[in-house]
Amino acid sequence: MNDDERFYVEKMLESFGYPPASARIYAHLLFAGKPMTITELAQETGLGKSTVSTALRLLEHDGLVYYTKLGKKKLYKARSAFHKLLLFPNRILKEYVVPLRKLLEANPEGREEILRDIEEFEKITRKIIEFLEIAED
Incomplete structure (x- = not known):
């Protein structure tokens, strides 16, 4: 993902009222190409685990993110859900x-x-x- 792609996705979500952290997490997951854990998202975005967790709950509630379990780990993935927006x-x-x-x-x-x-x-x-x-x- 390049910064321009992330910028537009983040700004779009922010215009719909999402907090900047949620917008950043969504953009990161959308372009990641693989499911990610909270720890990975925190490391790659520079956000705290608590912030990532809160952002994911909001995004999951709105149907923009979902997770699958691998053992005890939750692996999060973004839905390409522009129609939902x-x-x-x-x-x-x-x-x-x-x-x-x-x-x-x-x-x-x-x-x-x-x-x-x-x-x-x-x-x-x-x-x-x-x-x-x-x-x-």
Whole structure:
């Protein structure tokens, strides 16, 4: 992996809200060409084992990394999951847009323009999600 490749992958993940350590771990695993242990990742990235472990849990939770066991060792590997990253609009809708819309609908006075913008954003985002779900099949 060269630094330019890593840079773009790291920045892409950071733009989706991942911490820099998680982005670095993902980029490293994506281009490693082999599964790696926490110890190996810590040595090669210069991050502490605790930081690597925390980053891996987050990435694993989001489906970007998985592991297999070899005896007691966990060997981590990145999924080339760029299509999964495109599904983040669904997360944004569920966690932020829909709750905000509901709050504004409960007290819309003086917020009609913001409410219209949010409703339009929600409609467009749902179309994107629908398209991505079709493309994923």
